[in-house]
Amino acid sequence: MKPDDFPLIGAAVEAQSLVERYLAVRRRTENLAAPLSPEDQAAQSMPDASPTKWHRAHTTWFFETFLLTPFLPGYTVYDPAFGYLFNSYYEAVGPRQPRPQRGLLTRPSVIEVGAYRAFVDAAMTRLLSQAPTPEVLERLELGLAHEEQHQELILMDILHLFAQSPLDPAYRVAEPRRSGDAGPQRFLRFEGALVDVGAREAGFAFDNERPRHKAYVAPYQLADRLVTNGEWLAFMEAGGYRQVEFWLSDGWTLAQSEGWEAPAYWRREEAGWSTMTLEGRRPVDPNAPVLHVSYYEAAAYAAWSGHRLPTEAEWEAAATSVESGALRQLYGHAWQWTSSAYAPYPGFRPGAGALGEYNGKFMVNQMTLRGGCLATPPGHSRPSYRNFFHPGSRWMFAGVRLAEDDRPPLPTPKNAFLDEVVAGLSGGQKSLPSKYFYDAEGSRLFEAICELPEYYLTRTETALLSKIAPEIAVLVPPDAALVEFGSGASAKTRILLDAAPQIAVYAPIDISPEALDSAARRIRSVYPRLVVTPLVEDFTRAIVLPDAAQGRAAVGFFPGSTIGNFAPAEAEALLGQARALLGKGSTFIVGADVAKDPNVLIPAYDDAQGVTAAFNRNILAHINRALGGSFELEAFAHRAVWNADDSRIEMHLESLRDQAVTIAGRSFPFRVGETIHTENSHKYRPEMFEAIAERAGWRVMRRWTSEDPAFAIYALTA
Ligand code: AVI
Numbered sequence: 001m002k003p004d005d006f007p008l009i010g011a012a013v014e015a016q017s018l019v020e021r022y023l024a025v026r027r028r029t030e031n032l033a034a035p036l037s038p039e040d041q042a043a044q045s046m047p048d049a050s051p052t053k054w055h056r057a058h059t060t061w062f063f064e065t066f067l068l069t070p071f072l073p074g075y076t077v078y079d080p081a082f083g084y085l086f087n088s089y090y091e092a093v094g095p096r097q098p099r100p101q102r103g104l105l106t107r108p109s110v111i112e113v114g115a116y117r118a119f120v121d122a123a124m125t126r127l128l129s130q131a132p133t134p135e136v137l138e139r140l141e142l143g144l145a146h147e148e149q150h151q152e153l154i155l156m157d158i159l160h161l162f163a164q165s166p167l168d169p170a171y172r173v174a175e176p177r178r179s180g181d182a183g184p185q186r187f188l189r190f191e192g193a194l195v196d197v198g199a200r201e202a203g204f205a206f207d208n209e210r211p212r213h214k215a216y217v218a219p220y221q222l223a224d225r226l227v228t229n230g231e232w233l234a235f236m237e238a239g240g241y242r243q244v245e246f247w248l249s250d251g252w253t254l255a256q257s258e259g260w261e262a263p264a265y266w267r268r269e270e271a272g273w274s275t276m277t278l279e280g281r282r283p284v285d286p287n288a289p290v291l292h293v294s295y296y297e298a299a300a301y302a303a304w305s306g307h308r309l310p311t312e313a314e315w316e317a318a319a320t321s322v323e324s325g326a327l328r329q330l331y332g333h334a335w336q337w338t339s340s341a342y343a344p345y346p347g348f349r350p351g352a353g354a355l356g357e358y359n360g361k362f363m364v365n366q367m368t369l370r371g372g373c374l375a376t377p378p379g380h381s382r383p384s385y386r387n388f389f390h391p392g393s394r395w396m397f398a399g400v401r402l403a404e405d406d407r408p409p410l411p412t413p414k415n416a417f418l419d420e421v422v423a424g425l426s427g428g429q430k431s432l433p434s435k436y437f438y439d440a441e442g443s444r445l446f447e448a449i450c451e452l453p454e455y456y457l458t459r460t461e462t463a464l465l466s467k468i469a470p471e472i473a474v475l476v477p478p479d480a481a482l483v484e485f486g487s488g489a490s491a492k493t494r495i496l497l498d499a500a501p502q503i504a505v506y507a508p509i510d511i512s513p514e515a516l517d518s519a520a521r522r523i524r525s526v527y528p529r530l531v532v533t534p535l536v537e538d539f540t541r542a543i544v545l546p547d548a549a550q551g552r553a554a555v556g557f558f559p560g561s562t563i564g565n566f567a568p569a570e571a572e573a574l575l576g577q578a579r580a581l582l583g584k585g586s587t588f589i590v591g592a593d594v595a596k597d598p599n600v601l602i603p604a605y606d607d608a609q610g611v612t613a614a615f616n617r618n619i620l621a622h623i624n625r626a627l628g629g630s631f632e633l634e635a636f637a638h639r640a641v642w643n644a645d646d647s648r649i650e651m652h653l654e655s656l657r658d659q660a661v662t663i664a665g666r667s668f669p670f671r672v673g674e675t676i677h678t679e680n681s682h683k684y685r686p687e688m689f690e691a692i693a694e695r696a697g698w699r700v701m702r703r704w705t706s707e708d709p710a711f712a713i714y715a716l717t718a
Contacts, residue, residue, distance in 0.1 A: 018128045018140070025144045026121055028377065029056060030114075032154050035172060038110040044103025045164050049157035049395065054086065054102045057113045059147040060120045061086035065093060066355060067143060068120065071136050072127045078119045079108075092354035141204040142355070148377040155278060155375040160395045163265050163276040170280030179287040182228050187221035188318070188326055189406055195317040198345055199384040208359040209384040211347045215313040219406035222310055222318045225328040226336065227301065227400040230286030232293075233273070235301050236262060237439065238415055238626050239511070242536065245416070246303040251296025254392045261513055261536065264292035264394035268517060278375075289334045289399045295367045295391035298337040298400045304415055310403035312340035312386070315370040319383040331381050334399025335369035342366040342388035366390050373397035418627050418664055425668045425676070432619055434565055434651075434679035435511075435538075439622045443515060445615040452611055454603040457561055460711040461591045465492055465559070468704045468713065469499035475587050475701070475715055481505035481549035483582060485539040485558040492559045496589075497527055505531045507549045509539045540574055545581065556581075556588035561711070563592050564648070564682040568692055571682070575696035579718050586718045588698060594710040595683040598642040605640035605649050605681065613638035616651050619678055629663040639675065647688070651679040686712055 033041060033052050041052040050058075061082055068075045077083070085105060087096035097105065108116070127136065155171070162169045198212035199205030235241075241261045244252050254260075262268075265276035266284065273284040275292075293301070302308050310318075315338055319330055343363050350360030366388040372381030375397055389396060417436065424431045438446065450458035465472075473496075476482075482503045484493055497503055506523060510516045516534040524532050533546035545554065556578055563571050578588060605612055616638045620631035636653040643650050655670035662668070684692075689712070690700045698716035705712045 018132070018137075019125050022124055022128060022140065022144065023121065025147050026117065029059060029147060029151055029154070030117070032151055036158065040158065040161070041110050042103065042106060043161055044100075045157070045161040046395075047100035048393065049160045050099075050102050050153065051105070052154050052158060053110050053113050054105065055150045055154050055157070057082065057108070057116060058086045058088055059143075059150050060113075060117050062146055063124055063143050064120050065090075067127060067136060067139050068123050071133070071139075072123055075123055078116050082108075082116065090354045090357050092357065139355075142206075142358070145204060145206065145380070146358075148380045151377050152373070152375045152380075156396050159265075159276060159278055162280075168276065168281035171278040174279045176279075176282065178285050182225055182230075182287045182289075185227075185231075185402070186224045187402075187404065188224055188323055189221050190217070190219065190314070190318055190321065190323070192217060192219040192406075193317070195313060197313050197316050197384070199382070205382070205384060206359055206386070207351060207356075208342075208344075208348070208363070208386050211345055212384075213346050217311070217313050217317055220310070220314050221404050221406050222314060222327065223307075223402040224326055225401075226289035226334055227402065228286060229275075229284045229288055229290050231305075232263065232290040232301065233284070233286065234626065235304055238304070238417055240300060240304050240415075242511075242538075243304070243416060246300040248296055248299055251294070251300060251391070254294075254296060260297070263290060263297065264294075266292075268514070289329060291334050291373075291397050291399055292394050293337075293398060293400065294394045295337050295389075295398075297394075298398075299339070301400055302402055305402065307402040307404045309337055309339040310401060312338045312368050312370060314338075314403055315401075316383050319370070329371075329401075331372040332376070333374060334371070334397050335373050335387050336371045336401040337398060338368050338370055340368045342368045342386070362388065369396075369398060371401075373399075421623055421627060421629075421663060422666065425663075429677055430668075430670075430674065431677040432623075434619075436622055437615060437619050437679070438512065439618070439625070440514065442615060442618045442622060443512065445611060445618055448611050449607075449615060452604075452607045452609065454607045455612075456600070456604060456709045457593055457711060460706050460709055461559060461561070461713070462492060462495070464704060464706040464711060464713055465495045465591075469495050471702070471704075472496060472589060472715065473500040473502075476500040476502055476555050477553040478502045479504040479552055480555050481507055481545070481552040483545060483549060483554055483556050484508045485556065485578065486510055486560070486562050493523065493557065494526070496557065497523070497530065503530065503555070505533060505548050505552060507533045507535060507546050509535045509537050511536070511538050540577070543577075543581065554582040554586040556586060556590075558588065559591040559713075561591055561593040561681070563590060563689075564684070565680060566682070567680065568682070568688075572692050572696045575693055575698060575716075579697045582718065584718055587701075588716040588718070590693075590714045590716060592689050592712055592714065593681070593683050594705065594712050595647050595685050596708075596710055598644075600709055601642055601649055601683065602640055605651060606638065610638075612640070612651075616653060616678055620653065623663060627663050629661060631661050632659075635659055636676075646680075647683055647685070649681040649683065650677060651681075652677050686714075689714065 033056055036052055044051050064077060069077065083094060085097050087093050158171055162171060194214050194216050196212055197215045199209040200212055240246060241255065247255065262273065267274050274281050275284050298309060318324060318327060350356035369387040369389065420433050424433065449455050480503050482496065508516060508519060513536045516536060520532045520534045531548050533548045535546050566574055582588060617633045617636060620633055620636060623629040624631050635656050637656055639652040639654050641650050652675035654675045655672055657672050660667050660669045686703055693700060693716050698718060700714060701717045702715040703712055
């Protein structure tokens with residue numbers, strides 16, 4: 001028996017199921033709020049986020065304003081003041097509490113908001129039980145979808161609030177869960193075609209999903225899954241947040257001003273990165289989709305990886321095509337940024353009255369996201385659903401699905417690292433830039449080198465520095481800023497800080513955020529009165545000092561003979577640039593190794609334990625890890641040779657057989673005996689070094705040289 005056969009019974013059943021559906025959505029909101037204390041529900045952590053209590057009241061106001069007041073005869077509003085408090089943005093309805101000040105609404109209380117909800121629910125039950133008109137039914141659908149949107153907002157906003165808390169509260173308790181290996185990211189191919197975009201006329205959809213219309217998509221490919229945290233970490237490690245060439249201009253400006261170096265909520269811990277989740281702070285799961293990235297970051301990642309973001313039409317055409325089953329993680333994980341600006345579809349006209357303000361007036365300056373996320377209520381999303389946010393927002397659960405044009409991959413290398421590797425391995429004498437020794441493993445191996453009996457440089461320089469520290473201290477003006485170049489572990493810095501307590505600011509510059517972070521933490525704990533302002537930057541590119549160092553007398557510090565790793569012309573340019581950075585009147589303390597007997601030099605670069613050999617080969621491992629190279633490390637031997645003509649130790653990696661190595665789809669042949677030149681370590685006679693410094697605009701004030709093995713420290717002045 002179908003209800004239609006018995007009109008009266010049918011209408012009653014229908015009304016009952018309508019009421020049930022209404023109450024089920026309303027109950028879900030209350031269940032989401034249930035774990036939250038009244039204090040949790042009242043706080044507002046930023047202008048974009050609203051208190052849970054406000055969400056609960058606003059969704060109620062929506063039903064009251066757009067359904068009960070116009071359609072339930074005799075209905076009087078629960079409290080006339082609530083129209084002001086809980087109107088979100090409807091100009092046609094009247095003035096409202098400013099959005100950034102919703103957290104100031106300590107009243108009505110959580111209990112009163114509960115009573116308001118119950119009052120409106122009772123009235124809605126009456127309205128829905130009285131043969132609702134098509135208009136009521138249409139508005140009911142909108143009200144329910146609206147409330148579901150706020151259910152997701154409650155979770156986004158509470159996560160943002162909890163992420164501000166030093167206690168890292170968990171919204172819900174759950175066993176730690178690690179995702180399984182996401183498997184390789186595959187690209188599915190889609191034909192170029194005139195496709196249908198947008199919601200059909202039947203069934204509920206928001207106005208921004210209509211009218212359905214035709215759009216042409218050129219042949220394209222779409223990733224079968226979302227970008228993972230592990231892949232995002234590779235982007236971070238390759239310097240993705242520091243390489244302007246991958247960033248949109250506005251994104252770069254924002255990333256710099258906000259100091260972005262990872263997705264929102266990520267925090268560097270001793271054991272690796274953690275992130276804030278609804279279950280509290282958890283280690284970043286490398287296999288899970290990356291979350292809390294802005295459009296700007298998504299676009300930078302796509303550019304870095306040699307791909308692009310999909311357009312809305314591409315996403316929707318793929319999600320509704322027969323192949324869509326092969327697309328993983330379409331819904332329920334992360335909203336996926338598209339490259340489409342949030343704009344009206346052809347023929348779109350906002351509806352009349354206040355509800356016409358629902359979506360249409362926001363159609364500028366935002367980007368569209370597709371899919372749905374882990375906080376989206378079940379059944380809420382659909383292929384035509386258009387979510388939208390400002391390109392800099394990060395608090396929603398937004399991630400990345402990559403796309404690309406369906407044509408042969410662009411031959412352009414995907415990043416500067418790859419560029420330089422390709423260039424270095426393509427010439428006659430193959431070479432690699434020595435800066436690429438220093439990934440995490442390379443930095444660890446270098447620290448081990450500094451402890452080796454044969455590697456005299458660190459020991460000798462440290463001893464000399466301790467001896468002459470009082471003489472250096474005399475050159476340091478009061479309240480000076482000590483600026484260290486390529487500071488690494490900042491071990492030698494403490495000698496200067498102890499000898500010259502007049503140093504007020506310490507500004508270490510290093511490319512490695514991890515090394516800087518731990519060094520800064522260590523220095524801060526020993527010198528609590530010192531202002532420590534680390535600068536994550538390639539020191540050959542630094543052009544402005546951190547604010548705290550500006551306007552102070554600057555003392556540069558460049559120990560370790562790192563200057564020797566640059567060719568004379570490069571060293572001159574670097575010293576010149578340091579002069580510009582430190583300013584007129586500044587002092588620059590530079591440590592540089594001195595030319596000596598090759599019988600002392602060679603073992604320092606070819607030690608008995610093989611640590612330097614491992615350090616040298618690690619550059620190949622770094623390429624394998626970061627660029628997907630196929631180097632077999634055992635097929636290359638470490639060589640250290642003294643080049644007397646150029647007064648330098650050269651490190652090479654010698655191919656032990658004829659072989660070919662592939663990197664990012666390119667093949668590089670090696671003959672047996674052929675070498676890759678990986679490093680120069682110049683050993684300047686003091687006059688040579690001083691001539692270079694003078695050509696760079698410095699005057700040599702002092703020079704101190706250690707007993708054998710000779711190592712020199714220079715005091716330069718600008
Ligand atoms: C960082 N730099 C000064 C070291 C040097 O001595 O040239 C790097 C190094 N290479 C091999 N051993 C150490």
